[in-house]
Amino acid sequence: MTDTASIADLLQSLPADLRERAVARDAADPLARYRDLFAPSEGLIAYLDGNSLGRPLTATRERLASFVDGPWAARLIRSWDEGWMDAPTELGDTLARVVLGAAAGQTVVADSTTVLLYKLARAAIDARPGRRVIVADTENFPTDRFVLQGIAAERGLEIRWITPDAEAGVTPQEVAAAVGQDTALVLLSHIAYKSGYIADLPAITRVVHDAGALVLWDLCHSAGSVPLSLDADGVDIAVGCTYKYLNGGPGSPAFAYLAAGLQDEVRQPVQGWMGAADPFAMGPEYEPASGIRQLISGTPPVIGMLPMRDMLALVEEAGMPAVREKSLALTGFAMEIADEYLPGVRVASPRAPERRGGHVMLDHPDFKRVVAEAWERGVVPDFRPPQGLRVGLSPLSTSFQEVATGLWLIRDLLG
């Protein structure tokens, strides 16, 4: 954030103890220098919503401008042969290496999260013919639930809903009780979009496999926030977005992971020329590309893939373990402040570090009003109905002083 004068003024209004803690933690933060790489943001005091839309890097400005001059203006259609055709899988492999814990050849960048959820859920269900049940949970993000409702209606399938603790998330025991020989697919979020609860991905994946079903993990709040090891954990399918902790910009394309062992078995339904074995053969019959490429349908959104490359490079340099360590320190600090300084506010997220994602949900009946007022004042968290203030703390772009000043303004607004 650039408005250092305002932050400095606000910092002076904090209790000395809180101010000193924030300053000390920033001084000790090995990742602190990364903050200077983000584009300045006039008038902003604290950005507490990096899990909804990551801030742009200064480098992204030049990357977009030079893309116009170079690959687009100068090379034009020739750029398809010179990199664009491979961009979905090349960028997918980078994502796999940097944030997913996955080997190359299993990840593609394409479409939106919703469209990829549709394609992959359909594909998974078709790969388990005769099984008529989809298992999902009521706390999952709306688009995940809506996609499944559409598929269930069109295919005459049943959705078996798990209703987890809303302040935590789905447990392996709940999944074990829900799956059976009738289950084709289990679709869950790895990190709950409200509570920030981290599901026990390895254990739940085993439970799903024991029932002979496939699991599709929504990684929207995980990718770039917590270390993942999709290959080692035996994940079948995963989908996630890139505009949160990967800073791809509003509506940047999503990613899908499909384990190598399933790529011959699982076929997605939106057959397009860019997922064909030879897109420029233009023959009479669709023949899917081998490997991960068959997940592509239409022309790859090349421009939308550019900004996330800058962030992926930073995350790779910093390393996911260090990113996670700072994330835990930031969310821990936010909870400390809520506990000590925000009267009537309840932490509605897991306290245990191993179950706590990159954001913290705070709860108070006045938060709908407070969030609207905070936005006007340059403090930007998210509001989630009915009365949640969600504090999303993107590790590379957020400082401890920012968390302290932002939440102190929330305290003022609570009155």
Place this chain on the structure above:
Amino acid sequence: MTDTASIADLLQSLPADLRERAVARDAADPLARYRDLFAPSEGLIAYLDGNSLGRPLTATRERLASFVDGPWAARLIRSWDEGWMDAPTELGDTLARVVLGAAAGQTVVADSTTVLLYKLARAAIDARPGRRVIVADTENFPTDRFVLQGIAAERGLEIRWITPDAEAGVTPQEVAAAVGQDTALVLLSHIAYKSGYIADLPAITRVVHDAGALVLWDLCHSAGSVPLSLDADGVDIAVGCTYKYLNGGPGSPAFAYLAAGLQDEVRQPVQGWMGAADPFAMGPEYEPASGIRQLISGTPPVIGMLPMRDMLALVEEAGMPAVREKSLALTGFAMEIADEYLPGVRVASPRAPERRGGHVMLDHPDFKRVVAEAWERGVVPDFRPPQGLRVGLSPLSTSFQEVATGLWLIRDLLG
């Protein structure tokens, strides 16, 4: 094109008669001044593929860079309320007004052409229950055919293929012979991607309606190239891309038109949060937004929507009738040159202006080699199997001298 030295040298190598014709037509071109607004392209002599990927405008460079600074970096998540949420329909309405001949509230920008074809074809078929036949043609673009093959397989439907004259396109008589009481959907291209033939859209639409079916027009090669009047012609559904004559950049999002009168009846299958009546209510059940907004599935690709805005503004200023007039002059000139100066090359596109789109297909057994060599030399047409050289002439960015020099190089390469 900036490499004016090379163009000047090449121009001098042309026969005097051809050179003079090209120079005279550029001098008389009322749209000539628009060429200076496109980003320079070092080393390029002639771009003959504007119907595959439009050139960027110089303004697009700054538009992207200032987007990073402003709506993204400074306003962050607040920009969703300040314009991004409405971008798919606001930009759709602009497209409708400038190039589609359609009233507001019927067009959305989203996804890719392939994904929108899938969603809208599925929606149309569901709106005609009991009818088991899809009518399409063998000369349609591969992705259109592949999408239908996928849907037909999953729904147990029959595709009744029309095999039109490959150097022309589908006629109303052929469609009349193919449709019947069993027909749910007819999917055709308005302008054939190979021959450039303009189908008789009003007559075919009437034929389809007489059979009680719905028509889905692929407008990929039409939007921004020929005037359209979707409302007046009674079109049901249309889909098209924005990276050709609308210069949206590689993989820019596509558009879909759904006539107002069908919006309550036709429901697309990929139910996502951004197409819900209230995306932030996040309730248990999907309730589609009213009107065109229900066609949206995932988070709108905001960055991908930026570049086309610059081109749409130019097209609106120039006006589609003037754009079309120059387009016909350019394609007419290309055919003249082919007839007079390219031995052994056959024009495989309609001669009649009223049936001729914005590109011309030339035919010669050596064109696969010739196109590859031309690309190296800075002359960039497209190759289409088995032996087609496709000359796509985007009216606002292409000069007559460019057409002459480009095709003269093709002549040299034919040897």
